[in-house]
Amino acid sequence: MEQKRVIYDLKTGLAKAEAYCAYQERSQQEVRDKLYSWGLHSREVEQAIATLIETNFLNEARFAAAYVSGKFRIKKWGRQKIRQGLKLKRVPDQMIARALKTIDGDAYLETIVALAEKKLPLLGTADPFKRKYKLLTYLQGRGFESDVILDALKNSGLLEK
Template sequence: MEKSKPVYDKKAAHAKAESYCAYQERSQQEVRDKLYDWGLHHDEVEEVITELILTNFLNEERFAMAYVSGKFNIKRWGKIKIKQGLKLKKVPEKMIIKALNSIDYDDYLAVILAAAEKKAPFISEKDPYKKKYKLVSYLMGKGFESNLISEVLKANNLS
């Protein structure tokens, strides 16, 4: 038997949404989905979203910056993977670009190098071309751009 979802009135949902947003940065879409889960209807959901924006509990730009910072500094993801994550959360393109531009270029290259140096010893491949292919594939899987991967590998004699 499926556990029924709690249904809140607009006021209770608003209070709950405030604490949901206060706990960590959220995208508008995450909050919207949560409000629908709590049984609110379209008009109520949009009213609560508007109120949360006006009281600064919900700030899409702040969310995008926090998301980029966390995924880059903690998870060590590349820009492609971060951008996909933000698109899934329906963050506007302009905000995605602005947030991605907050990543320092030299730090970004250093993260690519660190990931390559960490992974390379574990690739058990004798053929240097196959070994490089596996390393590049791994780095692309982490969301790094192929041109930057090539640049970093060449500059550090890893290619």
């Protein structure tokens, strides 16, 4: 597949990058990759990134908070899966930790219970050990931590079913 390299100067690249960042929150790495795909050279890319940060079009902490909020509220992802997604976007570990702290603990547990209640009727096995294993595997796949899952399910009474 051929990549289009249409933009060659910093001024045009910066204007397009501002529009790209204004549309939705972006990580520095996403913007950097986009600028390179437009044909800018490394010095120009880093200069554009610095300008975008100065003008507040690009804010890694704001991006991390928006990412955490969206993935938890809308996609119902757990902390581990969200952390992995942010690492793939090359967000610094301290910002990831700070953003993950914004998840409400009670809402987190409620989400685990709600997902478990929705999944239980679909498991299709009568063996309680297999049901428990399948449920735990499903919730871990969504990015929730094993110990938190077990606590939430015990407190809700779902594990005895």
